[in-house]
Amino acid sequence: MGTPEFWMRVGRELGDDLATDAPDRDRAGKPPYDEVARLRDSGLPTALMPPDTAPDTASDTASDTASGGTGGGTGGGTGGGLDWADACAVVRRIAAADGSMGELLGRHHVLSWSARFFAAPERVSPLEARAVREQWLWAGGTGPAGADGPSRPGDGGACLVLAPATGGFLLNGQRTLATAVDVADRFVLDAVCASSGESLVVLVDPRHPGVGRAPLTDRFGQRLAGAGTVRFDDVPIGVDDVLGTAAFDEDTAVPFATVAPLALRLMLAHVALGVAEGALAEARELSLAASHARPGSAMEYLLAPPPGTDADLLLAFGELALGVHGASAVVERATTAMAQTLRTGRALDARGRADTAALVAAAGAVTDRAALRAGExxxxLAEADGLDRFWRNIRVLAGRGPTGPALRAIGDHFLYGGGGSPARWW
Incomplete structure (x- = not known):
């Protein structure tokens, strides 16, 4: 499998490779066939599966079944991949070089946890073993916090419908996905059962002839992530392809199942932060090059004027770097909390989930602000070809949801949900 240090080195090398032609690929805006081939050659999609966990004991499984899925552990998974913090670090390094590939890998990692979030414990190991064996690249989205926006009837979004059929269901409807529409090996999606009205999380093989895929070709940012619209026409979904019930209602769902959208939000914060770090690094290189350019050369006008000669320029770079460093600290704290939450698994209680949710909300809000400011x-500060891609990518990543509701949720948790212990936050 390789150590975390090995995979960080792979991430750095792949990031350097992606950075060499990132502006040209961004301008072309083609589906990411070549990029995904590079990812597969590196082995990162398999490394970004969930880590191994010890199989649940019989008593744990029995307790879990009796309590409706709240026993300890994550279900005895055998993903064999990196743990949460290491996976986030690798994704962030890739995002610094290529925001689209960072998002594609980040969503892949979060969705690869779907069996642990939604399925019965005894189903986790076989599914993850198959995913590793067949080297699946995951794409999709589950619910309002996913890539697609609202997906339940009455929520204002397109709804996928499962019609009961022999041996399972038939899936119909249309969904817009943020990544890997043309290159994914499995989609993870929520759909409404026509007979019961229940929202279920299902696995779909994109190679079925009833699956029609239309890539988006005119995106403002994240042009290489492979976003697009997918249509499902009587696609058979077997009983074994239904992972479980979608966790839309935090008051009634098992707390661990509701961690799925939190994990995605935090991973996207890492992606946005990585893009901002990449933007600052490239601007710094241009600045240093301009400071050593011979007088009168075209390089002088890439950045005006060179650092060391203009206090305002130094102040501007200092403010941007400080904002990104500050966001990084908040994101790392949320990452530590999420790692513990994922280790807790089905033993997670509502209080633990709420604490993690508040830290993730803070990480997202702070990162959005810092990343947008860095991109702008x-x-x-610079007028170099290709730098606008960082700003456009950040706008797409940071524009997925308003910060107002997140800030209100943070305030609500701080005032009423912190158990009189603000030190837990600060």
Whole structure:
């Protein structure tokens, strides 16, 4: 499998490779066939599966079944991949070089946890073993916090419907996905059962002839992530392809199942932060190159004026770097909490989930602000071809949801959900 240090080295090398032609690929905006081939050759999609966990004991499984899925552990998975913090670090390094590939890998990792979030414990190991064996690349989205926006009737979004059929269901409807539409090996999606009205999380093989895929070709940012629209026409979904019930209602769902959207939000914060770090690194290189350019050369006008000669320029770079460093600290704290939450698994209680949710909300809000400012700032400081891609990618990543509701949720948790212990936050 390789150590975390090995995979970080792979991530750095792959990031360096992706960075060499990132501006040209961004301008072309083609489906990411070549990029995904590079990812597969590196082995990162398999490394970004969930880590091994010790199989649940019989008593744990019995307790879990009796309590409706709240026993300890994550279900005895054998994904064999990196743990949460290491996976986030690798994704962030890739995002610094190529935001689209960072998002594609980040969503892949979060969705690869779907069996642990939604399925019965005894189903986790076989499913993850198959995913590793067949080297699946995951794509999709489950619910309002996923890539697709609302997906339940009455929520204002497109709804996928499962019609009961012999041996399972038939899936019909249309969904827009943020990544890997043309290159994924499995989609993870929520759909409404026509007979019961229950929202179920299902696995779909994109190679079925009833699956029609239409890539988006005119995206503002994240042009290489492979976003697109997928249509399902009587696609058979076997009983074994139904993972479990979608966790839309935090008051009634098993707390661990409701961690899925939190994990995605935090992973996207890592992606946005990685893009911001990549933007600052490239602007710094241009600045240093400009400071050593011979007088009168075209390089002088890439950045105006060179650092060391303009205090305002130094101040501007300092503010941008400080914002990104500050966001990184908040994101790392949320990452530590999420790692513990994932280790807790089905033993997670509502209080633990709420604490993690608040830290993730803080990480997302702070990162959105810092990343957007970094993306805008480098456009003000530099006039080099290709730098606009960082800003456009950040706008797409940071624009997935308003910060107002997140800030209100943070305030609500701080005032009423912290058990009189603000030190847990600060």
């Amino acid at each position: 700032g480098i456009l003000e």
